[in-house]
Every structure is written in C-alpha cells, then in structure tokens.
Amino acid sequence: MLLRLPTSLSEAQECLTDGAIPVGGATLVWAAWQRDGFPEQAVSLREVPEANVLGAGKLGAAVLLHRIDERVPEVLRRAASGIGTGAVRRTATVGGNIVGSTLRCLLPAALVLDARAQVLAAEGPFETDLGELLTKKPLLLSLHWNEPLVSGYHKVPEAPGGPPPLVVATAVRTTSEGGRVLRIAVRDGYEFLSESVPCDAGPDSVLDALGTTAIRALPAEAHEVVRDQVVSVLERAAPEH
Template structure:
C-alpha cells in the first residue's frame, strides 16, 4: 500500500483523483484491511495544515482527539475526552470519529454548535452541512462554528457488553434581538436526535417544547439526562 501524506490542498486533490483512500487515524479501518486486503493507495491528512487547525471556532479533521483542549468550546473538549481509552484518543481523529465511525461520539457536540463542514473533493474545497457529509461520507477537512455563550456535555456510564452509552450535548447561542437559542443533541441506542428552542419561559417550558418537537421517542432515562444538562446550562452566569 502506498501512503500519501499531502502538505497542500492541491496535493490532496491530486491524490484523491488517483484514487487514494482517506484513512484518518486508521483505528477503524486497519482490522478491515487486514481481513479484506489493503488498498493500493491511501492518504492521511496529518501533514495538511488546513486539517490540523484547533481554535475557538474551528477544528481540523486530522486532529487526534487527545490534542483537543480548552481552545475549543467545552462541549467538544468533553466529548473528545470521553472517547475510548487514552491509547485510542492518541490515534483517533476528528474526521474518523464523525464520518468513519458508527458511534460518532463527537457528532452531538458538533450539532449543538451548529457546525458547518469544510470538505475536500477532487474539484476543490467547499462548505456544507454535516447531514450531507454523513450521508455521502465525504472527506472532512475541518469543522467551523460560531462561539456559543456556553455549552456542556455528558456521557452516561457504559454497561459492559451493552448498548452504546447515552450522550447528551447542549449549547446556548446568542441570536439577533438579544434573545438566546438553546440547541440540544442526544445519541441514544446509536441514533442521534437534535433540536433547538428559543429561551422564552423557564427551563420546564423549554424542555416541553424540545420534547414535543424532537425528542418524543427518547426513553425516560435519556430524557432525564437532557433535563439535567439543560438545567445546568441555564443556571450558568453566561446564560443570564
């Protein structure tokens, strides 16, 4: 297998045109390749500057999870810290987790940030929404978002041999006119739910609107976690 390590977007485009397979951190594909055979050409974005950015409103797809720190919002930082073991976080990448993984532990955090996806195609670089990236399994270069007022994240304890643990992410965003917007996303039984509501009324009113609109199928345990996270978020000074 020939591994390509582009250092510019134009090089990466060229390798895609040649048929190179993106590998991320290879934590998810290596066992499959050992079983089914390795591709002739593969490509890692680990040396591409555009895929390695870390900042308050951007995160590169080639960033390994243990590099994600307080430069990004709390919700993303806590989501990354809860993925797998330390060994996994030292090799797994943002792009591999969101696009390549079925668990997509970072996806709820990205959704509540209302993140946009910057993708690379043979024709060039474009920006699109996360739903399209996931549906088409496009090559993610980075995520971009606008800084929230505050955010939080909770991952329930995993049951040995059981289903994937419930993940709840929430973020509060300023909107025009001085009001705030609450975004919530939940991963439950490998399905991701997301919704938003204005901050009119109290926490109970906001939770009622969220459940009626987007979270009606959540089991009671997952919905209880949503309530705790939303209550915590709204009690923070930034939410005033």
C-alpha cells in the first residue's frame, strides 16, 4: 500500500482523484484492512495545514485527540478526553472519530455547537452540514462553529463488553434576535438525537419543551441524566446579578 502525504489542498485533491482512501489515524481502518485487504493507496491529511487548525472556532480533521485543549469549547474538550485510552488519543484523529467510527464520540459535541464541515471532494473543497457529512462521507477537512455561551458534556460510565455508554452534550447559544437557545444531543446506544429549544424562561420550561421532542422517547435513566445536564448548563449560563 502506498501512503500519500499531501502538503496542500490541491495535492490532497489529486490523491482523491487518483482513488486514494482516507486513512485518518488508522486506529479504526487498520484492523479492517488486515482482514479484508489493503487498498493500493491511502491518503493522510496530517501535513495539510487546513486539516490541522485548532482554536478560534475551528478544529481540523487531522488533529490528534490528545491535542484538543482549552482552545475549543468545554463540550468538545471533555468529549475528546473521554475517548479510549491515552495511547488511542495520541493516534486517533478528529476526522476518523466523526466519519470513520460507529461510536462517533465527538458527534454530540459537534451537534450542539451547530458545527459546519469543511470537506474536500475530487471536485474541490466546499462547506456542508453534519448530516451530509455523515451520509455522503466526503473527506473532512475541519469543523467550524460560533462560540456558545456555555457548554457541557456527560458520559455515563461504560460497562465492559456492553453497549456504547449514554452521552449527553449541551450548549447555550444566543440567537440573532437576542434570545437564548439550548441545544442538546444524546447518544443512546448507536442512535443520536439532537434538539433545540428556547431557554429564556428557566429549566422547568426548557425541560417541558424537551418533553415534546424526540427526547421524550429516551429511557427513564437517560431522562435523569438529561435533566441534570440541562439544569447544570442553564445555571452556568444564567446572567450574573
């Protein structure tokens, strides 16, 4: 297998045109390739500047998970710090986790940040939403978002050999009209739910509003975690008097 290491978008685009397969951090694809056979050529974005941005509302797809720090919102930082072991986080990349993994541990954080994806196709780079990113799986270059007022993240301790643990991510954002909105994303098993409700009237009103969305279908134990996380993030977002 030929591993290509482009240093620019134009070189990366050429690799895609030639049929190179994105490799990410290789933590997920390597075992599959050993089982099913290696592609003729693969491409890594680790030398492409646009895929290595970190901070100021940007996170590159080639950034290793262990590098994610205070330059990004709390929800992203805490999500990254809870993925795998230290050895995994020193190898795995943002793009590999969001696009290449079935667990997609960073996805709830990206959803509550209302992140947009900068991607690369054989025709060139373009911006898209997370839905299209996950459906069509173009090559992710970076995520972009507007900073929230506050954010939060909780991952329930996982049982060895059990299903993926429950994850609840939250963020409070201001609207163009000057109000505030709560965004929440939940990973329940392999399913992801994402909702957005106004949050100017306090926790009880927000929880009632969430009860009219798909969040209501979560099991009882998940509702307890949702309630705790919503109350916590709204308390931190409350204006100081």
